[in-house]
Amino acid sequence: MFLDIVINTIDEYGMIKKDDCITAALSGGADSVCLLLILKELSDKYSFTLDALHINHCIRGKESDRDEEFCRNLCKKYDIPLTVIRTDVPAAAAESKKSLEETARDIRYQAFEKHAGDKGKIATAHTVSDNAETVILNMARGTGLKGLCGIPPVRDNIIRPLLDVTRQHIEDYLKSINQGFVTDSTNLSDDYTRNRIRHKIIPELLKINEGFYKTFSSEIKILKEENSFIAQCAEDAYRKCRNGSGVISGLDKYPDAVKKRIISMFFIENNLPFDYNKICSVCSLAEKNGKINIAKGVFITGKNGSISIIGESERIPELETPLKIGRNYIFKNKVLIAEKNKKDGLLIDLDKVCGTIILRNRRYGDKIKLSGRDFTSSVKKLLNENIPSEKRPFIHYLSDDMGLIYVENIGVADRVKVTGESNRILSVKTEDVI
Amino acid sequence: MFLDIVINTIDEYGMIKKDDCITAALSGGADSVCLLLILKELSDKYSFTLDALHINHCIRGKESDRDEEFCRNLCKKYDIPLTVIRTDVPAAAAESKKSLEETARDIRYQAFEKHAGDKGKIATAHTVSDNAETVILNMARGTGLKGLCGIPPVRDNIIRPLLDVTRQHIEDYLKSINQGFVTDSTNLSDDYTRNRIRHKIIPELLKINEGFYKTFSSEIKILKEENSFIAQCAEDAYRKCRNGSGVISGLDKYPDAVKKRIISMFFIENNLPFDYNKICSVCSLAEKNGKINIAKGVFITGKNGSISIIGESERIPELETPLKIGRNYIFKNKVLIAEKNKKDGLLIDLDKVCGTIILRNRRYGDKIKLSGRDFTSSVKKLLNENIPSEKRPFIHYLSDDMGLIYVENIGVADRVKVTGESNRILSVKTEDVI
Structure with missing residues (x-):
């Protein structure tokens, strides 16, 4: 049953091909231990080679070392090659002036990419529970339809075979095969917010609908398809509207939803700061003659469905x-x-x-x-x-x-x-x- | 400030025209009292006539009568014409075999329509707080993009001028003018779930982002526009694909998001039961030759981008x-x-x-x-x-x-x-x- 869900996810997104080299990202926590063992179980069915990668972030002293040791023993037990990378995240964070959490994430993904090399794939252990948390976080902070689509099942060479299973599925599975895991005591800032969502909001949603996770999985698939449809329409439209650097023409031909995505692409391309209100202002500007101040020394003028940037101080000219x-x-x-x-x-x-x-x-x-x-x-x-x-x-x-x-x-x-x-x-x- | 938000909502959706006859739906609770007084304050600016409609549902005995009395006194105080309709909801519910809540809602909207007559408009007191609750409820139960768009600001002759203000705004406003309101002690089934969202989930979202309601209002506007864009694309496509009753052709020309909306319209038109999984099955059926059982005695066959219904027992033929x-x-x-x-x-x-x-x-x-x-x-x-x-x-x-x-x-x-x-x-x- 549990394995069927994983197989279904793998097949639906074409995550694995014959002769793939797949590296499981292994922290030692329940999700990643489950991922490793499930992949081990599936390696014959799909004919791929499997290894594991553990990154010791050196954030939690002895606990980090305990986790590394646990991963070494686990991989030995199941005869899976393991690579361990030790990086001093606190030192790197101090240098880059980013948060511990952000630095750890950057280092992790860089290490994934380096380890996977030319043709390898990295499997991460994100679950539907993580995905729901991400979507609720995005909803709380406001990120439009794209943010409501959550964690992508496949991005470049990263695959997420557990994206339709719940934490409960995972705990039940590990219990059934009597396999332990380590527990992470960290409480980084983002995790703090996530814990709030995990322990306060999700349980309430499950009380409203006990099949919430299943509902959510289907919902997210619809939203993803609808988002990519609009994104594609908007990309095509942007190409037609773009009239050299800093000018967009023929905006009036498009419905509001597309118009607003075009305007946000225009802001991004020209490196201008924006939010929803600015997009709306520019959108209505295109319909009438006028001019608004958009950043220091930069104005946008609108006329007959066209908008243009005036002033060069912050925008990037084409060089x-x-x-x-x-x-x-x-x-x-x-x-x-x-x-x-x-x-x-x-x-x-x-x-x-x-x-x-x-x-x-x-x-x-x-x-x-x-x-x-x-x-x-x-x-x-x-x-x-x-x-x-x-x-x-x-x-x-x-x-x-x-x-x-x-x-x-x-x-x-x-x-x-x-x-x-x-x-x-x-x-x-x-x-x-x- | 508070009034500005309301004016902005009214103008953005063109809710009020000169010489409109607007009826405020008045329960006596804080939201509807606020709505009535705000409309009174705006009636000169927009030149509309204002009256109020109170429906005594006779669900809560003396409390219902207390509320009616409160509304009578309020309207007298502000010199606003009031119509009171008394209906025996428990009796009507028993007869229609619907829930109290559903029956009360039906009766309320029927009464609105009857009272507003040919050209009148009804204003209801839904707030951004109600809207967020509705969206979270829909998210928990799973209703796709449309459900995430929440309560419509304007539907037929119903307008919702308070849809961008929070309960806090309303309480502050009533306090500032020293105006009381009644409190409803009912706890109907839907309200029970709503209370869970109101008291457990929303406060957590506000802890994650104290500007949650503002973020949410903008978010909902984007989602609404994007939803109506896709809905329009799908309606146009459906008209082209519809090939007589029970047959859809040329599905393969459309991207998945549109294809799936076409299939759901097909299910609705033919009165067939469906859920997301059935839509996906039919979607993949269209790409290959095959047949699936969709309801008792009803099959859908797929071939070269077309789908057809076989079996008549549950679907509606064109007569x-x-x-x-x-x-x-x-x-x-x-x-x-x-x-x-x-x-x-x-x-x-x-x-x-x-x-x-x-x-x-x-x-x-x-x-x-x-x-x-x-x-x-x-x-x-x-x-x-x-x-x-x-x-x-x-x-x-x-x-x-x-x-x-x-x-x-x-x-x-x-x-x-x-x-x-x-x-x-x-x-x-x-x-x-x-």
């Missing part, structure tokens, strides 16, 4: 220049240095480049298939995951006639990567200008 | 026949009697009819502009509000070349209504056949 060998500037504070036949920096095989290389800043909808990956990533997502927000406007991009070939701090496109046979090699590095 | 004078049958258990120049039954001015009158059962998307109303209503909504569900499949409809002119138990279209100048009059009545 581009053909790449030359040597020092290239599109930002005041940074330089991109391109050199031939050097081995430091990121390397590009010049014989694989199509046409002219252009150095530019970000464009809406930028995508890249990074070296060694078999999928295309949205640059927006890569930036959000890897680059602090204040640095995002100042990232260098290189494109050729076929699209992006390089994103600073992110990597090089698979199709121009250097191999043993490469002859003409371009090395790219960036430096801050003081 | 129609040109109307003749005398007894007309499209159902086994009922007869529609059409007579000329009689005065009983509902009356139609034959000189205003265009072309042939057809007697038929319901069609998807049926709409009618009823006599004396200045807006078009969806027949589905009229049925849901006025006809018990088991009787809905057996309602008679008359249409002419321009559309519906009569719906049994609902009324006659405005454009064929009888006036002092009418000559040829058709009388229509229905009888059960035993």
